[in-house]
Amino acid sequence: MPDESKAVRAPxxxxxxxxxxxxxxxxxxxxxxxxxxxxxxxxxxxxxRDLKISPCLEIYACLKDGQCAIKDDMIELYDKLNAARVLIVASPIFFYGPCAQLKAVIDRCQAMWSRKYRLNWKTDQPPGRGYVISASATLGKKVFDGLLLTVKYFFDVLNLEFGGQVLVRGVDLAGEVFDKPEALSQARELGGTAVEFINRE
Ligand SMILES: Cc1cc2nc3c(=O)[nH]c(=O)nc-3n(C[C@H](O)[C@H](O)[C@H](O)COP(=O)(O)O)c2cc1C
Known part of the structure; x- marks a missing residue:
């Protein structure tokens, strides 16, 4: 495992x-x-979807040494997550929450939760930034609430402060977002915010 205290974070x-x-x-x-x-x-x-990532199996090896017992593509992703200064997560709304592909990654970060809150691993890295992009078919006021709550706690274990979001309601078929120029410009603005954060560090 990399020494997180010394890891130089990729942008x-x-x-x-x-x-x-x-x-x-x-x-x-x-x-x-x-x-x-x-x-x-x-x-x-x-x-x-291109990676093989098992859901968390509650083996709880991570409570002892901070390492996940499941050896799959998540191993490489842990290193990338530790190294990132900015993390952007993109997920459609599936049943009022994140899609399963993203939720599997989040749950596997229970290993990070164990390191932070059970094993008290420290980092001298200042917090990075986390951003969320999502889309839903419906227009419901609360349609993104579940996702945002989940992601908030995910960012916390990764030492990321919430940086911003692009949440687009009322898009269902692939590409429908092209009918919403304001959503595309919000996505560009989000990119600009991330650039600003990286450049001011
Ligand atoms: C399994 C599944 C569950 C979904 N659940 C919801 C839902 O709870 N609320 C909603 O507004 N849209 C729901 N949708 C619609 C998607 O959020 C919507 O089509 C979105 O634009 C898909 O984004 P994507 O093209 O990035 O995958 C669901 C779609 C699928 C396939």
Whole structure:
């Protein structure tokens, strides 16, 4: 395992949770990442559906030594999550919460929770920033509440302060987000905020 206290964090990691390539959150995320590229900020987009990540199996080995007992693609992702100064998570709303691909990653970060709150591992890194991108088919006022609450606690274990969000209601078919130019410009603004954070450090 890397020594987190000494890890030099890479600038920006983006987790694309949606199982649908070219879907609404994927397009919004790409819009955000385009701004980073334009401003020469290095980012990595990880498409979670391409990885083999088991859900948490409650083995609780992490309570003893902070390490997850399941050896799958999450091992590499732990290193990337530890290294990121900025994390952007993109997920469609599935049953009022994150999609399963993203939720599996979040639950596997119980290992980070154990390190922070049970084993009291310290870091001298200042907090990074976390951003959320999501889309829902319906227009409900509370449709993003579940996702936002989950992500808030996810960011906390990763030592990330909440940086901003792009939440788009009323899009269902892939690409419908293109009918909402204001959503695309919000995604670009989010990219600008992330660039500002990286550059001021
Ligand atoms: C399994 C599943 C569950 C969904 N649950 C909800 C829901 O609870 N509320 C909602 O507004 N939309 C729901 N949707 C619709 C998606 O959030 C919507 O189509 C979104 O634009 C998909 O984003 P994507 O293209 O990035 O995957 C659901 C879709 C699927 C496939």
């Amino acid at each position: 920006v990691l983006a987790l694309q949770g949606s199982p649908r390539r070219g879907g609404n959150t994927d397009l919004l995320l790409d819009e955000t990442l385009t701004v980073l590229t334009e401003k020469r900020v290095v980012s990595e987009k990880v498409v979670l």
